[in-house]
Amino acid sequence: MIPRPKPEKFRLRRTMMFMNAQRPGLIKDAYIYGADSIMLDLEDAVAENQKDSARFSLYHALKEIDYGDTEVIVRINGLDTPHWKEDIRVVVAGGADGIRIAKTEKAADVKAVEEATLAAEREFGVEEGRTLLMAAIESPLGVLNAYEICTASPRLFGVAISGGDYRKCMQVKPIRGGIEMLAARGNLLVAARAAGVQCFDTVFTSLDDDEGFRAEVQQNIEMGFDGKSLINPRQIQVVHQMMAPTEKEVAQAEDIVRAFRENADKGVGVFSLNGKMIDVAFVPGAERVIKLAKAGGVQSGNGLVRYEGDL
Numbered sequence: 521m522i523p524r525p526k527p528e529k530f531r532l533r534r535t536m537m538f539m540n541a542q543r544p545g546l547i548k549d550a551y552i553y554g555a556d557s558i559m560l561d562l563e564d565a566v567a568e569n570q571k572d573s574a575r576f577s578l579y580h581a582l583k584e585i586d587y588g589d590t591e592v593i594v595r596i597n598g599l600d601t602p603h604w605k606e607d608i609r610v611v612v613a614g615g616a617d618g619i620r621i622a623k624t625e626k627a628a629d630v631k632a633v634e635e636a637t638l639a640a641e642r643e644f645g646v647e648e649g650r651t652l653l654m655a656a657i658e659s660p661l662g663v664l665n666a667y668e669i670c671t672a673s674p675r676l677f678g679v680a681i682s683g684g685d686y687r688k689c690m691q692v693k694p695i696r697g698g699i700e701m702l703a704a705r706g707n708l709l710v711a712a713r714a715a716g717v718q719c720f721d722t723v724f725t726s727l728d729d730d731e732g733f734r735a736e737v738q739q740n741i742e743m744g745f746d747g748k749s750l751i752n753p754r755q756i757q758v759v760h761q762m763m764a765p766t767e768k769e770v771a772q773a774e775d776i777v778r779a780f781r782e783n784a785d786k787g788v789g790v791f792s793l794n795g796k797m798i799d800v801a802f803v804p805g806a807e808r809v810i811k812l813a814k815a816g817g818v819q820s821g822n823g824l825v826r827y828e829g830d831l
Contacts, residue, residue: 624658630653711745770810
């Protein structure tokens with residue numbers, strides 16, 4: 521078994537790429553594409569009569585493949601199926617970083633998966649609490665219950681909107697500009713921010729529409745999403761490049777973090793920096809900019825990211 525470090529709840533997750541867990545030839549090299557997270561899928565990508573085979577492939581992939589720094593999440597089958605409990609056992613036994621809960625509609629769904637995950641950790645001698653959770657919101661009811669879902673478990677690191685099933689429920693089709701998804705995206709973002717968890721947008725399925733994809737990613741950035749679900753490796757670098765801060769933004773963020781810590785050491789909580797009043801509320805955003813810069817290799821001034829402190 522390839523040992524994996526303990527998952528980080530608040531790591532950068534700009535890109536989450538879906539991969540069919542049943543295809544060993546595909547998932548064995550998934551880490552080379554450069555996504556922050558890979559989503560090994562036991563649900564929609566796997567035919568009903570192939571669920572056992574997919575779990576077998578997944579378990580051996582998790583045991584034998586070194587995914588390096590790439591986070592490994594598994595999308596399990598829905599709680600309305602007979603498969604989800606065995607999915608969780610395989611995910612935990614294999615040592616995946618987290619579980620994506622399909623078709624989440626209420627806090628009880630998260631709690632049920634949390635209980636099954638804890639039982640599997642105890643069964644297989646895995647550190648209790650190691651396996652993280654995220655919830656996929658795929659229906660109007662899930663959107664309305666988003667805050668209670670976001671606060672249902674300390675294991676939960678984030679929520680994602682799933683456009684396909686949500687659009688079916690709303691009886692709409694994909695529209696350029698995403699007006700049919702704005703209400704769901706906005707509600708999910710507000711709930712996630714209120715709960716202090718991350719929020720991810722749905723996949724963009726028109727693979728030949730590069731302009732449309734870029735427009736949707738830009739909208740995601742402007743709305744405040746932490747990242748985006750993807751289905752094609754060539755979309756990864758587009759998202760990373762678009763989410764990367766400018767040199768000016770990096771320099772400003774470094775100045776804010778450095779100045780805040782210097783003033784905090786002096787007992788000063790509010791201070792002026794380049795003509796602006798700065799306090800602790802500015803720090804998380806500045807730290808995120810620095811993390812994005814480091815992940816994207818963005819330079820500030822004449823060198824690589826200058827700030828070397830712990831974030």
